Amino acid sequence: MPDMIRRFLDPDVDRHLLVSEGEYVIDEVPKHWIVLVLPALAMVLAMLLFTSMIFAQQWWGVPFLMGVAMATWGALRFHLDHMDRFVITNMRVFRVHGIFDQHLATMPMTRILDISVKQPFLGRLLGYGHFIFESAAQDQGLREIDYVGNPEERDLTIQRVIQVAGLRTNLAHPR
Structure with missing residues (x-):
């Protein structure tokens, strides 16, 4: 690399x-690992939002955008804590x-x-x-x-x- x-x-x-x-x-x-709890919860919420796209029908874009935002925040938080x-x-x-x-x-x-x-x-x-x-x-x-x-x-x-x-x-x- x-x-x-x-x-x-x-x-x-x-x-x-x-x-x-x-x-x-x-x-x-x-x-300490405790700082990873909120990012992990954000990632779980993102997965739930992505799953809810199935039920949102024509409004699928709303949970999709919210899921992308939550997943992005969670991933950045994980990485920020790793780099500290x-x-x-x-x-x-x-x-x-x-x-x-x-x-x-x-x-x-x-x-x-x-x-x-x-x-x-x-x-x-x-x-x-x-x-x-x-x-x-x-x-x-x-x-x-x-x-x-x-x-x-x-x-x-x-x-x-x-x-x-x-x-x-x-x-x-x-x-």
Whole structure:
């Protein structure tokens, strides 16, 4: 498959790495499966609308157009959620998302002051949460990451990377 087409089908986070500086991916996090529920329902509704064309007789065009709209929205939502990745490396965290226009927001580990993990009731039941990053910068491109699977584990991963990098002093063993 040509590289130009692949860029629209795969988020390819590796091309954003600073390999020459020794950066590597620790965790690549796709959106939690819960975000696929509405697009799946839209696709089911589209199929029902296409089926209803049989009964609509001369008005078959109405359910057809509605079905095309629902199927298009559902397919785009599926693909948009597939292209949205949150990445933890040994040097930074970043998010890459978008299909036609791709957006990259990054924050070095040294700038992370605080991470809040918000888990709504449904998120606690199904295993997802939302990250809120606080940094020293006034205006930042990476503030909220929604629908992160296993948020407690991901938070510990980030804290571990920060600790291993020596960016925070160990409170148990002061230097």
